[in-house]
Amino acid sequence: MSKRKAKKTHMTVGACISQVQTILRERFCHQMLPEKPVGMESQYKHLLELLKRTAVHGESNSVLIVGPRGSGKTMLLKCVLRELLEVTEVKKNVLQVHLHGLLQTDDRIALKEITRQLNLENVVGDKVFGSFAENLAFLLEALKKGDRSNSRPVFFILDEFDLFAHHKNQTLLYNLLDVSQSAQAPIAVIGLTCRLDVLELLEKRVKSRFSHRQIQLLSSLSFGKYLDNVISQLGLPQDFPDTKFSEEWNDSIKRLCEDKAVMAVLQKQYNSSKDFRSLHMLLILTLSQVSVSNPSIKPADLLEASRVCGADSKANMLHGLSILELCLIIAMKHLNDIYDGEPFNFQMVYNEFKKFLQRKSHSIYNFDKPVIMKAFEHLQQLELIRSMEGSTANIQKDYQLMKLMLDHNQVMECLQKYPQCPTDVKQWAMSAFG
Amino acid sequence: MPGQIQHPGYEEEKLLRVSKLLPCRDVQAGRLLALMGEPEQYSYPSIFIYGHRATGKSHVLHTLLNELELPYATVSCVECLSLGLLFQKIILSLFGSDCVPLLPRSPSLSDFVRVYKQLCVQSTAKQTKYIVLDRADLLRDMEANILPAFLRLQELVEDNVTVVLLSEIVWEKFRPNTGCFEPLLLHFPDYSKDELQQIMCEDSHPSYTSELYSAFINILLGVFYSVCRDLRELRHLAALNFFKFIEPLEKDEVKESDIHRLWRNIEPHLKKAMQTVYLREVSSVQWEQQQMAEKEAGALRGLSAHAHVELPYYSKFLLIAAYLASYNPARTDKRFFVKHHGKIKKNNFLKKHEKTSNHLLGPKPFPLDRLLAVFYSVVDSRVAPTASVFSQISSLVTLQLLSQLGHDDQLDAPKYKCAVSLDFIQAISRTVSFDIVKYLYDFL
Ligand SMILES: Nc1ncnc2c1ncn2[C@@H]1O[C@H](COP(=O)(O)OP(=O)(O)OP(=O)(O)O)[C@@H](O)[C@H]1O
Ligand SMILES: [Mg+2]
Numbered sequence: 001m002s003k004r005k006a007k008k009t010h011m012t013v014g015a016c017i018s019q020v021q022t023i024l025r026e027r028f029c030h031q032m033l034p035e036k037p038v039g040m041e042s043q044y045k046h047l048l049e050l051l052k053r054t055a056v057h058g059e060s061n062s063v064l065i066v067g068p069r070g071s072g073k074t075m076l077l078k079c080v081l082r083e084l085l086e087v088t089e090v091k092k093n094v095l096q097v098h099l100h101g102l103l104q105t106d107d108r109i110a111l112k113e114i115t116r117q118l119n120l121e122n123v124v125g126d127k128v129f130g131s132f133a134e135n136l137a138f139l140l141e142a143l144k145k146g147d148r149s150n151s152r153p154v155f156f157i158l159d160e161f162d163l164f165a166h167h168k169n170q171t172l173l174y175n176l177l178d179v180s181q182s183a184q185a186p187i188a189v190i191g192l193t194c195r196l197d198v199l200e201l202l203e204k205r206v207k208s209r210f211s212h213r214q215i216q217l218l219s220s221l222s223f224g225k226y227l228d229n230v231i232s233q234l235g236l237p238q239d240f241p242d243t244k245f246s247e248e249w250n251d252s253i254k255r256l257c258e259d260k261a262v263m264a265v266l267q268k269q270y271n272s273s274k275d276f277r278s279l280h281m282l283l284i285l286t287l288s289q290v291s292v293s294n295p296s297i298k299p300a301d302l303l304e305a306s307r308v309c310g311a312d313s314k315a316n317m318l319h320g321l322s323i324l325e326l327c328l329i330i331a332m333k334h335l336n337d338i339y340d341g342e343p344f345n346f347q348m349v350y351n352e353f354k355k356f357l358q359r360k361s362h363s364i365y366n367f368d369k370p371v372i373m374k375a376f377e378h379l380q381q382l383e384l385i386r387s388m389e390g391s392t393a394n395i396q397k398d399y400q401l402m403k404l405m406l407d408h409n410q411v412m413e414c415l416q417k418y419p420q421c422p423t424d425v426k427q428w429a430m431s432a433f434g
Numbered sequence: 435m436p437g438q439i440q441h442p443g444y445e446e447e448k449l450l451r452v453s454k455l456l457p458c459r460d461v462q463a464g465r466l467l468a469l470m471g472e473p474e475q476y477s478y479p480s481i482f483i484y485g486h487r488a489t490g491k492s493h494v495l496h497t498l499l500n501e502l503e504l505p506y507a508t509v510s511c512v513e514c515l516s517l518g519l520l521f522q523k524i525i526l527s528l529f530g531s532d533c534v535p536l537l538p539r540s541p542s543l544s545d546f547v548r549v550y551k552q553l554c555v556q557s558t559a560k561q562t563k564y565i566v567l568d569r570a571d572l573l574r575d576m577e578a579n580i581l582p583a584f585l586r587l588q589e590l591v592e593d594n595v596t597v598v599l600l601s602e603i604v605w606e607k608f609r610p611n612t613g614c615f616e617p618l619l620l621h622f623p624d625y626s627k628d629e630l631q632q633i634m635c636e637d638s639h640p641s642y643t644s645e646l647y648s649a650f651i652n653i654l655l656g657v658f659y660s661v662c663r664d665l666r667e668l669r670h671l672a673a674l675n676f677f678k679f680i681e682p683l684e685k686d687e688v689k690e691s692d693i694h695r696l697w698r699n700i701e702p703h704l705k706k707a708m709q710t711v712y713l714r715e716v717s718s719v720q721w722e723q724q725q726m727a728e729k730e731a732g733a734l735r736g737l738s739a740h741a742h743v744e745l746p747y748y749s750k751f752l753l754i755a756a757y758l759a760s761y762n763p764a765r766t767d768k769r770f771f772v773k774h775h776g777k778i779k780k781n782n783f784l785k786k787h788e789k790t791s792n793h794l795l796g797p798k799p800f801p802l803d804r805l806l807a808v809f810y811s812v813v814d815s816r817v818a819p820t821a822s823v824f825s826q827i828s829s830l831v832t833l834q835l836l837s838q839l840g841h842d843d844q845l846d847a848p849k850y851k852c853a854v855s856l857d858f859i860q861a862i863s864r865t866v867s868f869d870i871v872k873y874l875y876d877f878l
Contacts, residue, residue, distance in 0.1 A: 014442055018442065018443070018472060021472065021475055022472075025471060026476055028478070029478050029588075030476045030594075068613075070615075070616075074589070101579075102543065102579045102582055103544040103547055103579070103583065103590065105542065105543070105544070105579055109544050113548075116548075162612070163579075194612060195612060277616070278616070281616070285618070288469045289468065291441075291442070291468070309619075311621060313605055313619065316485075316604075316621045317485075317604055319623065319624065320485070320486040320489070322660055322661050322662055345794075345796060347793065347794050347796065365660075367661065368709050369855075369857070370709070370713050371709065371713065374713060381602070382602060383603050383607050395837075396796065396837075396851075396853045396854075396855075398796065399795070399797065419626065
């Protein structure tokens, strides 16, 4: 083996590319943990210390990791746990319970899941408990090992923590935090949330039992660092089998990130969000264009990816409307201009459209009203227009009040791109008054 | 071949078959395949594909996954009346029918994820699994955790799985207020007219030349393209009308090369189809029957279904009265009805004050006594009605020609609105020889 490693392996381009895809996809699509989280050293240390105290010294604690979507909360926690569990003693002793706000939607489900994850289903059996607290206490008690007076430390990890605050009476949160304060058993409650106002969701009695420790993940990455990141995210690791290929690849990535157009795209991306997750989306779109016939990332690939990411969905949908539907949108635009964005009904749109037909148009022929109605309903199905009325039971379709969910600019831009848009329709859209 | 899809991870032969099955969608299929990568490589956790109806979203996905023999589950959210059903279908398609009983009765999302994880641990398969959710807009109506959970299913089940959502509604309308894992957005553009032509020509009829069929499709698109770009609907229309198109050929009246004559024959017919079949006023079967009947009688019949509502004589007048009460301002009633029936002198009639016509704003509610007053005025010269007026009113409400406002307990003062269109009421009026337009304030 070692001999082979020393010798430079040479693989075909196809094999290399396939390998590149496998490695990079794990990063972009599988949230593979980085070796060290970038730009959150202090948070990392803080959390590690905190959990160590529970794991090693049996101190209870509670902490919230707060940060926007994709800022790396889950990743930070996992990295810390990874390091912590490298210690054999800790690994043997600590128990983990992972709960997720999206999955455990009420406390009954949560309790069942806790029991299951602690492997206590058999111990609990058919026992009936008077209260949630009693049940939880029983579970924690059951964890004490025969001869030991100490119980094993448990990490309770609650992802999407804010969702647990919506559970009835916040029973789970209350009880967990209560245990974490009363030294019944060594537990650490770790909440992850993207809501900065999360404490306001907690009832008073719950809030007062929380340690008020918060770890904030607000990225302060500079653009320079961000660029370095892009380079390292796209880079191949040291142990890539074909050294020659990986060196060339890594060089080409560096060159790529010096390209003016690429810099501009990345700057735009950075300005809209610095988080890794949105960067990963851009990069997977870029990577997907790499193939045997295009064996390195070209600036054009990144530009194309950025175009796909930044496409305006509504504009894309407008492009596919029939000319009749487009005309209705224009009529609505005019109504919005005339009546200052007040809601309108089908009859008014129909009338506006008729006026146009009577005045000039030769390219659009006279459709029957029901045909126009069908087009109108299609726009409603596409949610490009929305009914203002709650219940539609009592109102005729023609007179339901509607709102256009597009603004003036979107309509005008759509007209520019619309394939073979008749001139008179364009002029009509352009004219100041319907 | 220009649009040949290529990918080193799959057999050439299979890809060729895929390309053949997906005319005009090779760009989208190619892009999707590039994103999916080789069978065992990870793909993005969730992909949101949007585009108009019948732009091939489901078709492309299904063809790719099926032909390339990848593990997948496709579920249309329309069919999932309960969450349990949705979970069952996914487990069934991905792990086989003997795994379904692992789900408890009316499973929660937590149960689903637990069972999924358990099954993953047991199996050794490494290929990316795909879960395709069609009509994904309906996920928004399910419990609030469902959509965000599917978007990050890969993280929740810790498996190599990609969830693909298909929708004709843009992603902006899905995003929950507290955000979620953002899916990768892919757009399937609408087919151009040429592409529609190309795709539709593939269904050509075996006993006629493809040129002829192509000419037919061209004419059909000429009529319908400005209204409808839905491939499925257009195909349906083509199938229904092709025989009418070739009728002159069958009868040896026209030669195949004389497209112009064929066009003249079919065009009015297609326009009529637009008013009826397209609007689903008549079913396809009815349409075909009408074609047959027409062939025999050689006569044209009025096709609009609305003209055929049969109402009792006085109910018609009640409806007319309701229409007038809905669209005329109450203060004008005197002017219309105090005088002897019909004639209104224009010169001493009041000027219009309102700028917008009532036919733009819609019907206004009116109380019962006003309805009765107008009713007695419009039927006055005819036979006075007997007692049944009230029951007739309630049957008009049942037929949804009138709508009653307010609650049942407000018996003393029920209010009504007329719920029919001008065309409809004109048709009704004609059957009782009543010239309604003369009595409408908007049309003076
Ligand atoms: N500082 C960082 N260094 C390296 N990778 C990072 C960093 N921050 C985030 N990432 C990567 O970004 C992705 C998103 O991170 P993660 O899933 O932890 O976000 P999150 O805060 O948990 O988001 P959500 O609120 O949606 O759960 C992951 O793939 C993660 O590896
Ligand atoms: Mg997370």
